[in-house]
Amino acid sequence: MHNIILCIDMDAFFASVEQQANPKLRGKPIAVIGSGGRTVVTTRSYEARKFGVKTGMNIYEAKKLCPHIIFVVGDSEKYTHTCKELSKVYSRFTPDIEIYSIDEAFLDVTTTHHLFGGAEAIGLSIKKEVKKRFGINCTVGIAPNILMAKLASDIAKPDGLRWFKEEDIQSVLKNLPVKELWGIGPSIERRLAELGIKTCAELGEAPASLLRNKFGIIGETLKLMGQGICHRPLIVKDEDPKSIGHSMTLPRDISNRKQIEAQVLKLSEMVGRRARKYGFAGKKVSLTIRYPDFETFTRQTTLPGPTNITHEIYRHAIGILNTIRLRDKVRLLGVSISQLKKEDNAQMALFDYTAKEKSLLHAVDAVNDKYGDFTVTWASYLEQDEQSGVISPAWRPSGVRNVTVKK
């Protein structure tokens, strides 16, 4: 008895939601972008894809390829809401659901499919319901494991449904390039090519010792992947995060120390606030810097104990900054905390709350005292955070990964 896994993947999710919300956008090439001036295409409608517009392209490039493209600034609230509603649809068919990202979910229907007339019937029901209630298309892949279910949905896109049964898998993988597999990117593809391995079938037949030599511990896994085998279970319950971070490409490159520090404070507050909201504190603080030429690096430091206090995060981030001799202006700054621990909120709750609030104000005051010409107000920060409206496909509907900051 094989498992039956469904991969449900929304087609051009953000763009579809926008087209649904605004009928004028329907049938037209649109691209969902971020709010800043140096933003990129996050999602593009299928009409825009025809012109070669890709995710990650800057808007000028997209415009050049597709002069009539319509840019829409993403609205995470909308996608958040739709995603939550989608989860409700899925949960009618099984309790074993992994919300993998904002637009993708895995459903294990091994023990429930017979209640609904089979896996394909479930897939079709979901497609129909999603279309009816949200006006958007999705693609369903069905297979004995996540790896193959994901492949099935990739291949069936858009608006498709594909079922890879155990007996189909070998022929599917026969001439399939290895990079089509989830988890094989450009680097592994290149290194496999060095061994003369181009297709999944070749990967599945390659000597385990050869793969082990070249790739170490993942060698075995790669071979299994080439055979369409995958043992990764669904992650049904929300796991604790390992890190919490924010980064920001600045409107323009800066070298002014005051400006850099002000941005680091802002990022520290965004990180601290999210950590406090969900009751986590981190023992490591990292600072990421990107130069105009795109060289990017991260420096981290370990603290005596975990913290989620803005001012402490800020202090350590600045401590790191002080060890770096900047060779150029700064394009992007990032702050994150890791080695997270759950906060003992029974103890921290009331007593520490005011202490934390004070520390936040202190941080702001400190910056303002020092750099009167770059006035920082707490309210202005909060507003900016709302507007920055980070739309990350890594978003999850619950818990700390909900990056959306609500008032």
Next chain:
DNA sequence: TCTGGGGTCCTAGGACCC
């Protein structure tokens, strides 16, 4: 007119300890 932001996992090398 250049190229976003949120993550996870793995590896390699050095410090330190027994």
Next chain:
DNA sequence: TCTGGGGTCCTAGGACCC
């Protein structure tokens, strides 16, 4: 008279994903 070896913690960086 060359310089064991295991374990853990730490930092930096790469690969991959949506």
